[in-house]
Amino acid sequence: MLHLDVLEAQSVYILREAYKLLGKLGMLWSIGKDSTVMLWLAKKAFFGHCPFPLIHVDTGYKIPEMIAYRDKLAAELGLDLIVHSNSAALAAGMGPEAGRLACCRALKTDALQQVVKKYSFDGLLVGVRRDEEGSRSKERVFSERNAADEWDYAHQAPEFWSQFKTDFPRGHHIRVHPLLHWNEIDIWRYIAREEIPIIGLYFSRDGERYRSLGCTPCTGRVRSEAATLDEIIAELESTGVSERAGRAQDQEDPHAMQKLRKAGYM
Amino acid sequence: MESAQDLLKVVFAGHVDHGKSSVIGRLLYDTRSLPQGAVDKVKRIARETGKAFEFAYLLDALEEEQKQGITIDSTRLQFRTKKRGYVIIDAPGHKEFLKNMVSGAADAESAFLVIDAARGVEEQSTRHACMLSLLGIRQICVLVNKMDLIDYDEARFLAIKADMDAFFASLGLTACDTVPLSALRGENILRPSPRLPWHAGKTLVQALDSLSPAGSAENAVLRLPVQDVYKFDERRIIAGRIESGRLRAGDGIVIHPGGKRTRVASLESWPPRGRKDEASAGESVGITLDDEFFNQRGEVISHSGAPPLITGRFQASIFWLGKNPLRPRQAYRLKIATQSAQAVIDEILRVIDSSSLAAGERTEEVRPNEVAKVVITTKQPVVIDLFSECRAMGRFVLLDGRDVAGGGIVTADFGAEARESGFAHGGLKVRCELFEEYYYSLEEHEIRKRRPVTPLYTVGDAVPLSGGSFSYPEFFDVIALRDQAAVKIREGRVSAVLPLAEYAYAGLPLVNGRGFALRVSSSAEWRACLRDYSLISSVGDEAAFSSRWLLFEKYRRIPVAAADRVI
Numbered sequence: 001m002l003h004l005d006v007l008e009a010q011s012v013y014i015l016r017e018a019y020k021l022l023g024k025l026g027m028l029w030s031i032g033k034d035s036t037v038m039l040w041l042a043k044k045a046f047f048g049h050c051p052f053p054l055i056h057v058d059t060g061y062k063i064p065e066m067i068a069y070r071d072k073l074a075a076e077l078g079l080d081l082i083v084h085s086n087s088a089a090l091a092a093g094m095g096p097e098a099g100r101l102a103c104c105r106a107l108k109t110d111a112l113q114q115v116v117k118k119y120s121f122d123g124l125l126v127g128v129r130r131d132e133e134g135s136r137s138k139e140r141v142f143s144e145r146n147a148a149d150e151w152d153y154a155h156q157a158p159e160f161w162s163q164f165k166t167d168f169p170r171g172h173h174i175r176v177h178p179l180l181h182w183n184e185i186d187i188w189r190y191i192a193r194e195e196i197p198i199i200g201l202y203f204s205r206d207g208e209r210y211r212s213l214g215c216t217p218c219t220g221r222v223r224s225e226a227a228t229l230d231e232i233i234a235e236l237e238s239t240g241v242s243e244r245a246g247r248a249q250d251q252e253d254p255h256a257m258q259k260l261r262k263a264g265y266m
Numbered sequence: 267m268e269s270a271q272d273l274l275k276v277v278f279a280g281h282v283d284h285g286k287s288s289v290i291g292r293l294l295y296d297t298r299s300l301p302q303g304a305v306d307k308v309k310r311i312a313r314e315t316g317k318a319f320e321f322a323y324l325l326d327a328l329e330e331e332q333k334q335g336i337t338i339d340s341t342r343l344q345f346r347t348k349k350r351g352y353v354i355i356d357a358p359g360h361k362e363f364l365k366n367m368v369s370g371a372a373d374a375e376s377a378f379l380v381i382d383a384a385r386g387v388e389e390q391s392t393r394h395a396c397m398l399s400l401l402g403i404r405q406i407c408v409l410v411n412k413m414d415l416i417d418y419d420e421a422r423f424l425a426i427k428a429d430m431d432a433f434f435a436s437l438g439l440t441a442c443d444t445v446p447l448s449a450l451r452g453e454n455i456l457r458p459s460p461r462l463p464w465h466a467g468k469t470l471v472q473a474l475d476s477l478s479p480a481g482s483a484e485n486a487v488l489r490l491p492v493q494d495v496y497k498f499d500e501r502r503i504i505a506g507r508i509e510s511g512r513l514r515a516g517d518g519i520v521i522h523p524g525g526k527r528t529r530v531a532s533l534e535s536w537p538p539r540g541r542k543d544e545a546s547a548g549e550s551v552g553i554t555l556d557d558e559f560f561n562q563r564g565e566v567i568s569h570s571g572a573p574p575l576i577t578g579r580f581q582a583s584i585f586w587l588g589k590n591p592l593r594p595r596q597a598y599r600l601k602i603a604t605q606s607a608q609a610v611i612d613e614i615l616r617v618i619d620s621s622s623l624a625a626g627e628r629t630e631e632v633r634p635n636e637v638a639k640v641v642i643t644t645k646q647p648v649v650i651d652l653f654s655e656c657r658a659m660g661r662f663v664l665l666d667g668r669d670v671a672g673g674g675i676v677t678a679d680f681g682a683e684a685r686e687s688g689f690a691h692g693g694l695k696v697r698c699e700l701f702e703e704y705y706y707s708l709e710e711h712e713i714r715k716r717r718p719v720t721p722l723y724t725v726g727d728a729v730p731l732s733g734g735s736f737s738y739p740e741f742f743d744v745i746a747l748r749d750q751a752a753v754k755i756r757e758g759r760v761s762a763v764l765p766l767a768e769y770a771y772a773g774l775p776l777v778n779g780r781g782f783a784l785r786v787s788s789s790a791e792w793r794a795c796l797r798d799y800s801l802i803s804s805v806g807d808e809a810a811f812s813s814r815w816l817l818f819e820k821y822r823r824i825p826v827a828a829a830d831r832v833i
Contacts, residue, residue: 001548003273012550013493013507020494020563045505047552048536049498130342134327138339140369154330154338157669158365158587160372160401161661163601167668183344242304254311255329 004190008041011178013162014141015045015125018176019052021166023122025176026082026115028266029054031066031073032213033187033198034127034179040196041178042125052125053080055115057266059107060090061215069199082119086111096217100249101256107215109264113149116173123174126266131183133244135258140165141180147171149264175266184243185236192229203227212244220246273344274479275353277371278409279398280380281390282359285411287337288449289380290356291321293470296456299345300324321449325356338363340370349475359390364635365587368397368673375480376405378473379430383422383446384415387429393621395430396637399437400585400675402657406434407473408444413462414451420464436623443473483510483547487572488519489651489659491603492565496552503534503552504561509603509658511569512546513553521559522566522649523576525716528557564605566649566659570707574659578647579612581678583639584632584664585620588671591631592638592664598671600644602662608645609664615639639677650676688779689744689753690722691763696751698744698779703735705827713824728759736781736822743772746779747799783820 001009018025027042027050029035042050056070074081086094089106096103116124130137140156142164157165168174179187191198201210208221209232222241226232244250250257257265278286294300308323311332323332325341337358344353355374357367371377377398381391398406408430416422427444434441446454446465453459455470468476488511496503513519517530534552535541545551555561566574586592592611600609614629620637632638653660653675664672688698703716723729731738744753745766752769754762771792776784786792795815802808 001546006548009507009548009550016493016505016550044536045550046496046498046536047501047503047534051498131344134341137327137341137343156339156366156369158369158673159670160369160673161658161663163663163670165669167665169668181342254307254314258327258329 004186004193007182007186008044008190010181011038011041012045014164014176014178015042017162017164017166018123018125018142018174018178019046021164022174022176024120025052025123025125026055026119026121027052027125028112028127029056029070029081030127030213031056031062031070031199032127033191033202034129034182036196036198037182037187037190038125038127038179040194050079053082053119055082055084055124057108057111057115058083058085059103059111059215060085061095061107061217063201063210063213063216063219065201066199066213073197082115084111084115084118086114096215100218100252101260103218104249104260104265105263108266109149109260112266113264116149121173123176125176125178127179128177128266129179129182129184129187131243133250133257135255135261136180139177139180141177142166143175143177144168145173145175145264149173151175151262151264153258153262185233188229188233188236192233202232204231210246211241212247214247218248220248222246273351273353274376274474274477275355275374276474276477277355277357277374277377277398277403278380279357279367279371279377279394280359280409281382281385281388281394282361284359284380284382284385284388284391285322285449286359286380287322287325287356288320289378289409289411289447289455289470290343290354291324292449292452292455293354294324294343294345295321296452297345297347297471299343339366342370347471347475352474357394359394361390361393361635364393364397367394368401368585368587371398371403372401372673374401374403376407376477377403378407378409379441380409380411381426381430382415383410383412383426386426387433389621391430392433392623393635395433395439396437396618396620396623397585399439400583400637400673402653402661402675404439405442405477406439407477408441409470409473410444410446411449413446413453414448418446418459418461423465433623442477443468445470445473483657484512486510486547486656488513488517488567488569489574489603489656490551490567491605491659492521492561492563492567493604494563495561501534501554502558503554504567505550505552506567506604507550508545508547510547510656512544513551513567515543518570519555519567520570520573521561522568522574523647524559524565526557526559527570528555528559530554531556564649566603566605574649574651574656575679576647576649577679578645579641579643579680580650580676581615581639581641581680582662582674582676583637584672584674585637586632586634586672588634588666588669590666590671591633592666592672593631599665600642600648600662601665602648602650603659605648607648610643610645612641612643615641640674641680642674650679652676652679688722688746689724689751689760689763691725691760694751694763694765695722696744696746696749696753696763696779698746698753700738700744700777700779700781701730701733701736702781703733704822704824705735706824707827723760725760725763729755731758735825738777738781738821739775742775742777743769744779745769745776745784748779777821778816781822783817785815785817 094106128136140159204224204227209224211222226235312319341356355370357370423446489509490506493506531554594611600607616639617626618637651659660676663670689696707714740758750766
C-alpha cells in the first residue's frame with residue numbers, strides 16, 4: 001500500500017468506529033485544509049454520505065473569504081451545517097484586545113462548549129494532527145473530555161491495537177481525531193491526489209500565503225511564491241518554518257496551546 | 267510517492283532518565299529534521315526558566331514534562347535518513363506511565379532500548395524489553411547512552427551488553443545491534459566517534475537503516491472483521507478493515523461464527539472513479555454480498571479453506587496496566603478486532619515479574635505492570651486466531667470498567683490438543699470428541715468435521731445424545747482407549763468416570779472417544795478387543811484394529827452440507 005493509502009485507511013477506520021460506537025456525533029469544520037480533508041474522508045468512509053452534521057465555530061473575526069467559501073460549499077454539497085458563535089461574549093465586546101488567550105477561550109473554547117451542550121453531542125470529530133504542535137502530539141485518537149470540557153492529559157487511558165475509548169460517563173464527550181497520524185505535507189499530497197476543492201487563501205498572492213487559517217487579527221501570512229498545489233508541496237519539502245508560525249496565540253506563552261487545549265480548545 | 271514500506275515505525279523505550287528523549291532530540295537535530303520554530307521555542311523556554319537547553323525538550327512538549335524532566339506520554343515524529351523515512355515514537359520510561367509506553371509502542375515494527383551506561387540495566391529496561399516482546403516486536407536494538415559518563419570504557423559497555431543479551435535470550439530474542447553513544451555530545455549518532463575507537467559496529471543511523479520492515483499480512487489467510495453494516499441508499503454495504511489476506515469480487519466466503527456461506531458481489535467505493543475489484547490487508551473496505559443475511563459487527567469473514575478458531579476458552583499471555591489487580595472469576599470486557607464479549611479469567615497459570623521474568627508463587631491476582639499466563643473463558647464463543655498465526659485476530663484488550671486495563675495475545679486454543687472438552691471426575695480427565703459433527707462439504711467435495719464448544723462434563727451432567735450427525739442411545743459406555751478410561755452414560759447423564767482398569771463390561775453398547783461404535787456384544791469380545799489394542803505397535807496395526815473393531819455408521823452419519831450453514 002502507498003503511504004497515503006495507509007493514512008486514508010486508518011482515518012476511515014476511525015471514522016467508522018466513531019459512527020458505530022459513539023452516540024450523537026458532530027464534525028468540526030473550520031473551512032481549512034485539514035477539516036476539508038476530514039470531510040472528504042467521511043464521504044469515503046460512508047460511501048458518498050456524511051451521516052452527521054458539520055459544526056463551524058464562528059468567532060466573528062474569521063478571514064471574510066472563509067465565510068464566503070463556507071456558505072458556497074455548504075450550499076453546493078447540501079451540507080448539514082451548524083454555525084455557532086458565542087454571541088453573548090461578542091455582544092459584551094470580546095476581541096483580541098482583551099488578550100489573545102482570553103479571546104480564544106471565549107470565542108472558540110466557550111463557543112464550542114456551548115454548541116456541544118446545546119446539541120448534546122457525545123462525540124466531536126476534530127481534524128488536529130500530531131505534527132502541528134507539542135500538546136497535540138500527546139493526544140489519543142479517542143480523547144475524553146469531562147463535563148467542563150477539560151482534557152486530563154496526564155491521565156489518559158491506554159489506547160492500542162485500534163481499541164478506542166468509547167465508554168464514558170454521561171455529560172462527558174469524546175474528541176475523535178481521525179487525522180492525528182497525518183503530517184502537513186501528507187494533507188497537501190492527498191488534496192492533490194484526490195483533487196479535493198480547497199479555499200484559495202492557501203495559495204500565494206503578492207508573494208505571501210496563509211499556511212494555517214484562523215482569525216484575521218491573529219493569523220499572519222508567510223512569505224511564499226507557492227501558487228499551486230505542486231508548489232506548496234515543493235515548498236513544504238524544503239521549509240524550516242513551522243506550520244503555526246503565523247498563529248499569534250501560540251506565541252503568547254511557551255505552553256499556550258497546552259493551556260488552551262486543557263480547557264477544551266480544539 | 268514513497269510506499270508505506272519505506273516509512274518504518276520505531277519506538278524508543280527504556281528506563282526513566284536513561285535519555286530516550288535526548289537521543290531522539292539529538293538525532294532529529296543532527297539530521298536537521300526539526301522546523302526552525304521548534305528549536306527556537308525550546309531555547310526560549312530554557313532561557314525563560316533559567317534551565318540549560320536540553321534536546322529532550324524538543325519532544326517533551328508538556329509543561330510538566332519539561333519542569334520534571336521526564337516524559338509523561340508518548341510522542342511521535344517523522345524524520346528521514348538518506349535511506350528512508352521513519353516514524354519515531356518516544357515512549358515514557360517511568361513505571362507509572364507504562365500504559366502510555368504501551369500505547370506508543372504497540373504500533374511500532376522495531377524498538378530501540380536506551381540504557382544509561384553509568385547506571386546499567388535497571389527495572390524498566392528489562393520490563394520494557396518484556397512488554398515489547400509481548401506486543402509482538404521482534405526487532406530490538408540496544409543503545410548504550412551517556413558513554414561520556416563512563417569515559418567511553420569498552421569493558422563496562424560489554425558488561426551491559428552481556429546483561430541484556432542474557433535477558434533477551436530468556437525472551438527468545440536476540441538484540442539486532444548494541445550501539446554505544448552519547449546523545450549529549452552527539453557521538454556515534456550520525457558519524458562514528460574517535461572516542462569509541464574500539465567500536466567496530468554501527469552508528470545509531472546505521473542501526474536504524476539496517477532494520478527490516480515488518481512483513482505484510484497481504485499474503486496470509488483472509489480475515490475481515492465486520493465493523494458495521496450500512497444502508498444509506500439502495501446498497502447494503504458491509505464495512506470493515508481487511509486485517510490479513512486479500513479479497514476479490516466473486517470470492518466465496520464464510521461468515522463466522524454462524525458459518526453462513528455466500529459470495530462477494532462487489533467492492534464499493536467513493537468517489538466511483540476509484541472503483542476496484544480487489545483489496546488487501548490494511549484496506550478499509552465496503553462489500554456487498556450475493557445473499558442478504560442478517561449481518562452484524564463482530565462477525566469475521568474468511569475464505570472457506572482456512573477458517574479461524576471459534577472458541578469460548580483459550581490460553582493467553584497478558585500484561586496488566588489496570589489500577590486494580592486482575593482477579594480470577596471477576597467479569598471483564600474483552601475486545602478482539604471488532605468483537606466485544608464478557609470474559610472471565612478462569613485461572614491464572616503463572617504470574618511473571620516482567621522486569622526479572624521470575625515466575626512468582628502467587629496465582630490469586632495479577633498486579634499492575636505484571637505479566638501472566640492465564641486461561642480466559644468468554645460468555646459467548648469468539649472468533650480468534652493464535653497470535654502466531656494472525657496478529658490482528660490473536661490479540662485482545664481487557665477492559666476493567668470503562669478503560670482498557672490490559673492486553674494479551676492468544677497462545678493456545680482449547681479447541682486444539684489442549685482443549686479440555688470431554689469428561690472429568692475426581693482427578694480423572696477423559697478427552698473425547700463424541701459431539702463432533704461430520705459433514706460432506708458440497709463446496710470442497712470433502713468430508714469435514716466441525717467441533718462445537720462443549721464443556722467438560724462431570725458426574726450428574728446431561729450430555730447431548732443427538733446432534734446433526736450423531737445419535738447415541740440413552741444407556742452406553744464410552745471407552746477412551748487413548749486415556750485408558752471409561753465413562754458410563756445412564757439415562758442420558760454421566761453416572762461414572764473411571765480408569766479402564768476398574769471398568770467391567772456390562773453388556774451395554776460401547777463407543778470409543780470419537781463416537782464410533784465398538785463391535786463388542788459379549789465379555790469374550792470385550793477381552794479380545796482389549797488384547798488386540800494392547801498389541802498395537804505400528805500405524806498399520808492401528809488401522810487393522812480400527813477396521814476389525816470400530817463401526818462408524820452405527821451412531822454417526824455424514825449429512826451433506828449445503829452452501830449455507832453447516833448442520
